[in-house]
Amino acid sequence: MIVVARPGIDTETIRYDSGMQKVAGGKRGYHQYCGLASALDILGERWTLLVVRELLMGPRRYSELLADLPGIGTNLLAERLKFLVEHGVVRQIDVRGTGSRLSYELTGTGQRLRPAVLGLAQWGMDFVGELAAEDTVRPHWGFLAVEAMIDPARVPPFDESYEFHVDSEVFHIAVTGDTARAIRGPAASPTMIATTDAATFVQIGSGRVTPFIAVIQGKLKLEGDAEAVVRCCDLLGLETTATAPVPPR
Amino acid sequence: MIVVARPGIDTETIRYDSGMQKVAGGKRGYHQYCGLASALDILGERWTLLVVRELLMGPRRYSELLADLPGIGTNLLAERLKFLVEHGVVRQIDVRGTGSRLSYELTGTGQRLRPAVLGLAQWGMDFVGELAAEDTVRPHWGFLAVEAMIDPARVPPFDESYEFHVDSEVFHIAVTGDTARAIRGPAASPTMIATTDAATFVQIGSGRVTPFIAVIQGKLKLEGDAEAVVRCCDLLGLETTATAPVPPR
């Protein structure tokens, strides 16, 4: 075997250099030579990852972003979008040729954030609390929740699809081969259809309410093959056995 | 097939409620009923995810965290740690029974952040720039980088291990069966040993420098089976063909 020797170069580790640092654009940055720190230099400011979340579900107008991010303030949204565009995460697209700047959408680089964002969303599901009066809920967040909940190890062994109606949003899970994907819009011939409101949807996804309880409460409607319902719940890691106690958080 | 009907309940979506909101502990929060927003209510403040990064590589003392997070300031670190402890992401551990509170470590909940954090770190690798004079580098960040770079689809078909010496840090990748894991400390009998400094290690990981170039520059030393070196580079998504141009960022 091989004996290790120190390399010819000595460490170039930069010593502790206290004091706040600025990144290229004059912004505040971590100045750590590390992938995570670099990612947070771009995504770590307040609201930024929530902007990315919105754009992960398709292009959005400035006003739509404002409406779905209550509290952000117009200057902040403009600054975040400009920053993301400058760094190649987001681009502006004109629907009409007349340069009326209609929408923002993620670039390929931005799309590559999907697994990391879904991972954070899945982790955060354990921390959603009781629905408070001041909480905002949007039905299209249910799409992200479903995408994050899909357990690749529990994909049913045959093709089918489950359709979801969350308030006005319609999307479905398509099981094809050994993969399950979340897709916007209705399914061709779903084996199950779940209909509910956005708040209940998140409560089910977070485990605060079981599908069983939600049905009893009249807040969730399940139609189609009962076996498909069970497979769908299993795919999403939802309780199907009984009532299941609400975890004490 | 099934025809969809609106559920008995109407949407309980909370309307736009402008104004800054506070979360439980009196802190500023997003107040969105969504997994990602909940995650960011805990992890989204400045420095928090970098604290988690440090703890992902094992327990750390307060002073060690301070030293590896230049610029954080003592009050911020104390506040972040207290907040994470309160929310069950981190716990304090006593090495001695004498309650001298020696270290912080992640709870199981905190450990579940690993895939999301690694995902962000991998994404951010494309954004690490030229090494600047004010940049901090730490050799143990190389461990995280390697963990993030492992491509599960490119695991060699037989068991072996690759050892890395990054400044004073020693860790290895263990390929067993069809999985590859990054493990702290030396390997039993590595088929390859790479020795380098922390800055070069990150530059290689980010694609700014190829292993080939680094060897020529005398900043990287590779020992052991040449075939193993190629397999290791392939596993980590590193260029082995030739010099490969440095991407323009």
Add this chain to the structure above:
DNA sequence: CTGCATCCGCCTCGATACTG
């Protein structure tokens, strides 16, 4: 009306000093 820019009060952040 949409898509920002400007201004202002406040709270978080970053640095230093200080204490058990």
Add this chain to the structure above:
DNA sequence: CAGTATCGAGGCGGATGCAG
């Protein structure tokens, strides 16, 4: 060593103004 106390600077949140 492990934090707490304090204070100035600046990022953030909210209201308003304005151009296309």
